[in-house]
Amino acid sequence: MVSAIGRQEWLDRPSYRLEHLLSFGYNSLGRARNTVTNALNGVWLGHPVHPPLASLTSGALGTTVALDALSLLPGQPKSEVVDASRFAARSLGVGILASIGSAITGATDWQHTHEEDRRVGLVHGVVNLAATALYAQSWWDRHKGRHGRGIALTALGYAITVGGSYLGGALVFESGIGIDQSGQRLRTTEWTPVLPASSLNGKPVRVEVDGVGLVVCQTKPGEVSAFGEFCPHLAAPMADGWVDRGRLVCPWHGSWFATDSGQVVRGPAAAPLPYYEARVIDGVVEVRGDEHPTPGRGTAIGNVGNGAGK
Numbered sequence: 001m002v003s004a005i006g007r008q009e010w011l012d013r014p015s016y017r018l019e020h021l022l023s024f025g026y027n028s029l030g031r032a033r034n035t036v037t038n039a040l041n042g043v044w045l046g047h048p049v050h051p052p053l054a055s056l057t058s059g060a061l062g063t064t065v066a067l068d069a070l071s072l073l074p075g076q077p078k079s080e081v082v083d084a085s086r087f088a089a090r091s092l093g094v095g096i097l098a099s100i101g102s103a104i105t106g107a108t109d110w111q112h113t114h115e116e117d118r119r120v121g122l123v124h125g126v127v128n129l130a131a132t133a134l135y136a137q138s139w140w141d142r143h144k145g146r147h148g149r150g151i152a153l154t155a156l157g158y159a160i161t162v163g164g165s166y167l168g169g170a171l172v173f174e175s176g177i178g179i180d181q182s183g184q185r186l187r188t189t190e191w192t193p194v195l196p197a198s199s200l201n202g203k204p205v206r207v208e209v210d211g212v213g214l215v216v217c218q219t220k221p222g223e224v225s226a227f228g229e230f231c232p233h234l235a236a237p238m239a240d241g242w243v244d245r246g247r248l249v250c251p252w253h254g255s256w257f258a259t260d261s262g263q264v265v266r267g268p269a270a271a272p273l274p275y276y277e278a279r280v281i282d283g284v285v286e287v288r289g290d291e292h293p294t295p296g297r298g299t300a301i302g303n304v305g306n307g308a309g310k
C-alpha cells in the first residue's frame, strides 16, 4: 500500500502548492520565522516534535475509545457510566489538541521531503486531518448530549488514525524521515593527519578516517573544524555545503550548524551535526574523534582546534 501511494505522481501538484503555501506563511513571519520553524522542527529538543505529539494523540484517543467501551458495558451503575463518559470527553479534548499540534509540526517537517516520501506524507496528513474532523464532530455531539453518535464518530476516527499511523511509521522506519541521518561516528581518539592545511580553500573538504567520512573546513583564518559528512536531517553531503558567518550551511534545505560545536542554529535539522576536534600541526590538518560520544548525538567537544601547539 505504501509503495502504491508512493507511485501516485498526480499528488505532486497539490504537494508543491501546499509546500509553497507553507513557505509563504513562514516567510511572512519575517524575523520570527527561524524561531517559529526551529520550535516546530524540534531544534530545542534535539529531535522532531511531531512523533511525541503523535504518540500523545493516539494515546489520548485510545483512552477515549477504551472509556467509551467501558461506558457501553451492560449492567453498570449509572454513576460509573457517567464518569466514564465524562473522562472520555476530556481525553478526547486532549487528543484533538495534540492532533492539531501534531498536524502543524508534521506539515513543517513534511515540506522538506521528496518524491515518494512526500506523496506518502501528504496522504498521511490528509487521512489524519479527516480523523481529526471526526473527533471534533464527536466532541460537539457529546457536548450536545448525543453520546451514541459521539462514540461512533470517535471509533471511526480512531480506525482512520491507526491507518494513518501506519503510513507515518513507514516514513520513519523505511525512509528515515525524522531520524538522525548523520551516519557513522569517528571513534579514533588518536590525532590523525588528514590533509595539508593549504588545500583548504574556504569550502568544506571531504576526508576519510578509519572508514568514516568527515568534512574539514577553515572557519576563520588559522582555524579549522571537522564534522560528520552527512547532514542529520536527510543525509545531504556536507562537502557540498558552505561556511557563512560562523555557520556551516547544508546544501539541500539550508540548515545552519555552528562551526564551533555542530549545534543546529536553524532547522529543519533537529539533531546536531557530529563535531570533532581538529588542529593544524606543521601545516597539516589533524582530527580525532570523541572517546565518550553521546549516543545518538553529535560528538561535540568543547574546543575547536585552532592551530599549532595544541
Ligand code: FES
Pocket: 112, 231, 232, 233, 234, 235, 236, 250, 251, 252, 253, 254, 255, 267, 268, 269
Ligand atoms: S538534508 Fe535537509 S537540511 Fe540538510
